Amino acid sequence: MKMEEVSMSSLDNSKLEALAQDILSDLVEDACLGLCFEVHRAVKQGYFFLDDTDQESMRDFEIVDQPGLDVFGQVYNQWKNKECVCPNCSRSIAASRFAPHLEKCLGMGRNSSRIANRRIVTGNNNNKSESDQEDNDDVNDNDWSYGAEKKAKKRKSDKVLSLQSSCIN
Amino acid sequence: MKAAVNQKLTEMGERDRLKELLRAKLTECGWKDQMKAHCKEVIKQKGLEHVTVEDLVVEITPKGRALVPDSVKKELLHRIRAFLAQHTK
Numbered sequence: 001m002k003m004e005e006v007s008m009s010s011l012d013n014s015k016l017e018a019l020a021q022d023i024l025s026d027l028v029e030d031a032c033l034g035l036c037f038e039v040h041r042a043v044k045q046g047y048f049f050l051d052d053t054d055q056e057s058m059r060d061f062e063i064v065d066q067p068g069l070d071v072f073g074q075v076y077n078q079w080k081n082k083e084c085v086c087p088n089c090s091r092s093i094a095a096s097r098f099a100p101h102l103e104k105c106l107g108m109g110r111n112s113s114r115i116a117n118r119r120i121v122t123g124n125n126n127n128k129s130e131s132d133q134e135d136n137d138d139v140n141d142n143d144w145s146y147g148a149e150k151k152a153k154k155r156k157s158d159k160v161l162s163l164q165s166s167c168i169n
Numbered sequence: 170m171k172a173a174v175n176q177k178l179t180e181m182g183e184r185d186r187l188k189e190l191l192r193a194k195l196t197e198c199g200w201k202d203q204m205k206a207h208c209k210e211v212i213k214q215k216g217l218e219h220v221t222v223e224d225l226v227v228e229i230t231p232k233g234r235a236l237v238p239d240s241v242k243k244e245l246l247h248r249i250r251a252f253l254a255q256h257t258k
Contacts, residue, residue: 016257019171020249023178024242025234027191032233034192035201036225039208043220048212 174257183252187245194241204233 042048064073079095086093088105103109107116178184195201211228212220 016250016253019174020246020253022171023175023187023249024245027184027187027245028234028237029230030188031191031195032204032230033226035204035208035233036222036229039205039212039229040220040222040225043212043217049209 174253177256178252181256187248190248191241191245194244195237198238198241200233200236200238200241203236204229207232 039048063071065071066073068075068077070076082095083092084095084098085091086098086101086105088102093101100109104112104115107113175184178187208225208229211225215224
């Protein structure tokens with residue numbers, strides 16, 4: 001064993017390098033052979049030429065590489081500068097801002113109810129009590145789901161705390 | 170000595186890892202597609218029905234060896250040398 005170690009350590013770098021090259025050579029040959037077998041099997045099983053179509057179709061569907069077009073040749077920023085008329089408030093809105101505007105305008109969507117609620121709350125401070133009632137109802141309607149969650153969460157944490165304290169005792 | 174190193178290479182699974190690495194690199198750099206295109210020509214020449222593994226091996230291997238990009242060779246050699254350095258001292 002020791003003799004082997006000694007002889008290995010006294011090898012010069014050129015031999016190691018030659019060995020490395022040999023190993024690389026083996027690996028490359030392996031890869032080539034692998035490819036040959038793969039191709040041969042594909043040929044004999046009949047699926048080697050499957051992805052070739054006739055020249056004409058290949059040309060028809062070739063990838064488009066022009067400015068202002070996507071890879072299919074379609075114009076993709078067509079709607080950038082168009083304007084739409086809002087059916088609700090009849091204002092002219094830019095296309096990319098249209099969807100968020102509609103949300104707010106129609107009173108739907110996630111944020112529009114919050115904004116409306118905030119406005120109502122600040123409006124409450126200035127309005128009479130009767131209109132308060134109505135608005136309060138709306139506020140309560142929306143908060144119902146939030147409130148239920150908060151209550152549920154609160155109850156759950158209370159339960160946990162009480163359990164913990166009972167265990168300790 | 171070469172046999173001992175080769176055996177170690179295989180036993181430690183490094184040979185398989187190197188094979189996988191080489192295959193991945195060759196596919197990445199387009200070597201595989203190039204070689205496949207060359208295969209197509211060979212097959213068209215010899216005829217789809219009559220081409221044998223031997224035909225392909227004879228036509229593909231020399232060209233395949235020559236077309237491996239230097240960067241891929243370098244990377245593989247780097248790993249092989251590292252392995253040798255670790256396991257032959």
